[in-house]
Structures are given as structure tokens and as C-alpha cells.
Amino acid sequence: xxxxxxxxxxxMVLYGVINYLTADAANxxxxxxxxxxxxxxxxxxxxxxxxxxxxxxHAMHLAVVIAMIGALGGLGMGVLDLIKLGQDKPVNExxxxxxxxxxxxxxxxxxxxxxxxxxxxxxxxxxxxxxxPPNLK
Numbered sequence: 001x002x003x004x005x006x007x008x009x010x011x012m013v014l015y016g017v018i019n020y021l022t023a024d025a026a027n028x029x030x031x032x033x034x035x036x037x038x039x040x041x042x043x044x045x046x047x048x049x050x051x052x053x054x055x056x057x058h059a060m061h062l063a064v065v066i067a068m069i070g071a072l073g074g075l076g077m078g079v080l081d082l083i084k085l086g087q088d089k090p091v092n093e094x095x096x097x098x099x100x101x102x103x104x105x106x107x108x109x110x111x112x113x114x115x116x117x118x119x120x121x122x123x124x125x126x127x128x129x130x131x132x133p134p135n136l137k
Contacts, residue, residue, distance in 0.1 A: 001116045002056070005046030005063050008109050012039025012070075012102070019098050031095075035102045038070035064113045067106040074103025 016036025020028050042063045049059035078100035085091045 001060065001113070002046050002050035004112070005049065005060065005109075006043050007046075008105075009039040009041075009043030009046055009063075012036065012105070013043065015039070015098075015102070015105075024094065032098070034073075035070070035098070038066060038102065038106065041066050060113065060117075064110055067109045067113070071103050071106035071110060074099045074101070074106060076103075078103055 013036045016033045016039065019032040019035065020030075023029070023032050045059040045063040045066070049056040049063070052059070078096055081091045081096035081099065085093070085096070
């Protein structure tokens with residue numbers, strides 16, 4: 001899971017840099033780098049989780065919190081842009097697509113992490129139950 005977290009974070013950083021470098025305007029907005037601002041700490045937390053076993057759980061949970069900020073922000077702002085688009089108001093469609101893509105990617109990452117957390121908890125409980133004496137009542 002730590003490798004996937006680092007990979008996801010690096011992909012978000014790369015996505016933000018590509019957004020920034022390929023922006024239409026001569027002076028692109030710093031907001032094009034928001035996926036990078038989300039991905040960089042996720043990458044670092046994945047690295048911490050991989051290197052420090054005693055911090056793994058905390059680092060992975062914090063990575064999910066950051067991804068949740070990315071998902072809520074990306075999807076929230078992207079949906080607002082979609083509503084504006086439906087009302088024939090001017091919308092930067094490229095930015096809208098980037099927001100939605102970041103939000104969806106972060107939401108998928110959260111889902112994968114939560115599933116992994118649940119599986120780890122179930123495996124932990126199963127190993128505890130296997131080592132405990134039978135319940136004699």
C-alpha cells in the first residue's frame with residue numbers, strides 16, 4: 001500500500017506540473033499546480049509509511065485525509081463549474097476537467113485505502129482470534 005501511495009502522489013505531482021506547463025495563457029495560474037500541492041505531501045507520507053513501521057498507520061491515515069481534501073475540493077469546484085456550464089455562464093473547461101479529474105482520482109485512492117484498512121483490521125482480528133484460548137462458558 002505504501003508503494004501505491006507514493007506512486008499516486010507522484011502522479012498527482014506530475015499531473016499538476018503538466019497542467020501548469022501546458023496552460024493556454026502566457027502566464028498560467030498557480031492554481032494549475034493544486035494537484036501537485038495535494039500529491040507532494042501524499043508522496044512524502046507514503047515514504048514515511050514505508051520507512052518507519054511504527055508510523056505507518058498514522059502516515060497512511062493522514063495521506064487519506066489529504067486525499068479527502070483533494071477529492072472534496074476537486075469534485076466540489078468541478079461540479080460548481082458544471083452547473084455554471086449548464087447555465088450558459090463562462091467556464092474554463094480545461095480547469096473544470098482538471099478539477100474533476102483530481103477529485104475522481106483522489107476519491108478512488110481513498111476507496112482503495114479504506115478497503116486496505118478494513119482488510120488489515122480483519123487480518124489483525126483473525127490473527128488475535130487464532131492465538132486466543134477457546135471461550136469456555
